[in-house]
Amino acid sequence: MVHHYGSSEDWDRLARLTGESSWSWNSIKRYIARHERFVPPADNHNTTGQYIPSLHSTTGVLPKSLPGWSNGIDHRIVATTAELASEFPFNEDITTGNVLGITWLQCAIGGGQRSSSATTYLKNAMGRTNLDVxxxxxxxxxxxxxxxxxxxxxxxxxxxxxxxxxxxxxxxxxxxxxxxxxxxxxxxxxxxxxxxxxxxxxxxxxxxxxxxxxxxxxSEHTLVPNSWLVQGSESLDSLRRDPAAASAALSEWQTNKTGPFTDIGTNMFGFLRLPANASIFETTPDPASGPTAAHWEVLFSNFYASGSAAVPPPDPNGSYITAVAALISPTSRGTVKLASNNPFEAPLIDLGLLASEFDRFVLREAIRALKRFFSASAWTDYIISPVGGLAGNTDAELDAYVRSIATTVFHPxxxxxxxxxxxxxxxxxxxxxxxxxxxxxxxxxxxxxxxxxxxxxxxxxxxxxxxxxxxxxx
Structure with a gap:
């Protein structure tokens, strides 16, 4: 449901690669007006400073909005972007084409409900005589x-x-x-x-x-969910362990389309780069599309998230914050091959994740950067300690930790x-x-x-x- 369009340098790179200027950012961004319909968030809060209205359309097909429920850590994230602005700058709206910085999430959500091609484009076309589904x-x-x-x-x-x-x-x-x-x-x-x-x-x-x-x-984005134990009552883990609280939140959503179930559990995220003098660039050319394109992404969630239901929180009664690090400009590549000539047999998928040293380097440095992020003063009364292998510091420790929990963002x-x-x-x-x-x-x-x-x-x-x-x- 996270909905944005990428770096302008991605599109310009595609235009250069194909030799076709119509894929450039200046050409492709005109389709935003035809596509999106920006609507108020579910809670109708004041969105000043959270996006730039002039970059968006209110007349397109797909409803899209900002987060509709405050999850308790948003103010801490914003404060950290001010305290550590040189490494984690605030970006009011990445629809400019410059994705770098921490920003408010924009999602394909309208009126507290998910939007999709099925609920919009397809639904609008179902009455056509030339369409059979x-x-x-x-x-x-x-x-x-x-x-x-x-x-x-x-x-x-x-x-x-x-x-x-x-x-x-x-x-x-x-x-x-x-x-x-x-x-x-x-x-x-x-x-x-x-x-x-x-x-x-x-x-x-x-x-x-x-x-x-x-x-x-x-090519795929590798995801590493990093969790810290926290104190206080701001965590949403109460919804995980308290059936009554979860039932009340669901009832609120069913009745009013408000509350925590109007969102995806993440209100802010960001796109970030390695330092220009990172040692990896001595042996590996920068694979990013350009100087305003990212190497990694972070998504902040005020609860425990492992990437797999098979990995429960170490303390089921604990409260957590999770900062997901995702590899954005990978150099590893994989394949999709047939398992047989039977069309009903799933193909053989080799994602090739973490095959390159560059990809491993980025995720190690992303984890170290997140540790610096949570060392800011905004978190001193909240963060207690990292969970599991996240406490490691050496390259070998972090590589082992990443391999033990890495998954994908499902962006093949x-x-x-x-x-x-x-x-x-x-x-x-x-x-x-x-x-x-x-x-x-x-x-x-x-x-x-x-x-x-x-x-x-x-x-x-x-x-x-x-x-x-x-x-x-x-």
Whole structure:
């Protein structure tokens, strides 16, 4: 639900990489007006200084707002940005395209309820006569329908209602739009005979289009939840351990759409960089998109969060604060490959997390930075001690700690990367058309060649709005 659009330097990098200026920040940001509908937060509090209204639209499709419930630590975070401004500056609104600093969260929430493409774009289109939505159906492959100029055409889709269901083929008048995501899209392409010839052959699939980049370049944000034991009554852990309190909060939300359940549990977050003189840059080029793009992200939650329900708090009666550190400009890459030629078998996903020293270095330094953040005077009467391996200090201790709890933010991209039309690498051209083929366009996060400085929903919406313009100009 976190909803923003990334660094302007991400989009400018995409424009340079593809050779297509229409992907630049100055071009793509016009779609914000068509996409978002900024609304007041659920509690209707005074939002002065929490965002810049002129950067936003109130007439678009998707409701979006600031946090609708104060979680008790917001004032401490703001105070720390003043005390430690050189390392943790306050950023009023990252929609400027400069993401660096600590800022108020913006989420796809309206009237205390989650907004999504299903509740907005799809709902608005359901009455159209040219739209049919099939449920409980799985696309099993794209179907080759002929040749055009020596290139295979894929203007049909095969699907089935389960492993035992009969297959059905539907044909497109102009083109097939593939939007199965960074995991599903490469799986469907490979099942269709589109991908690396050797990998297809190993699964007894005939190669129709040898496109080795399919399923490669998987990029993801690694997440490390860091918790501290705290004192006082501000923590939201009471909702976790007190069924009556949780029931009362749920009742408030059901009745009035107010209270803690109107939010995601995080009101403030930030994007930050390593120091320019960090030792890692002696051996590794800076992978960030530019000087105002981040290396890591922090999200503050006033409760215990482990990233997994299987890792409970060390003291179930304790109160905690969690600062999630996320790797924003990773250099590690992974793959999505077929496990077999059975479309109902999940693919093999290798995220490649923490494979590079740069990625490990960033997370170590992020943890050290967060320790400095919580040493500010705003926290002296609140923070008690770090939890578990977070107490470590050496590189080896922090590496072991990170590996023991790291997970992902579920922001996979890159497995059908966009690239210039004339180069061999990549899967789609700058107009999102499948390279070496006719009749297929890919519109999802798989086409981003690198993971942006953002929770990927916002950039993907802008990508989709841009794709809509391209498709209408077909």
């Amino acid at each position: 099939l449920i409980n159906a799985t696309v099993t492959k794209l179907v080759r329908t002929g040749m055009s100029g020596g290139r295979p055409c894929f203007k049909a889709v095969q699907f089935a209602n389960g492993p035992q269901g009969a297959s059905t083929v539907v044909h497109a008048a102009k083109e097939v739009i593939l939007s199965a995501g960074a995991i599903g899209t490469p799986q469907i392409l490979q099942l269709s005979g589109i991908g690396d010839r050797a990998e297809l052959s190993s699964n007894s699939i005939e190669t129709i289009l040898n496109l080795p980049s399919v399923g490669k370049n998987l 991209v890159g497995t059908a990367s966009m690239s210039p039309a004339h180069v061999e690498w990549g899967v789609v051209d700058p107009h999102l058309r499948l390279k070496g083929a006719e009749g297929v366009r890919i519109v999802d996060a798989s086409v981003f060649p690198f993971v942006p400085n953002a929770h990927t929903a916002g950039p993907t919406y802008l990508l989709a709005e841009r794709a809509a313009s391209l498709i209408r100009g077909y």
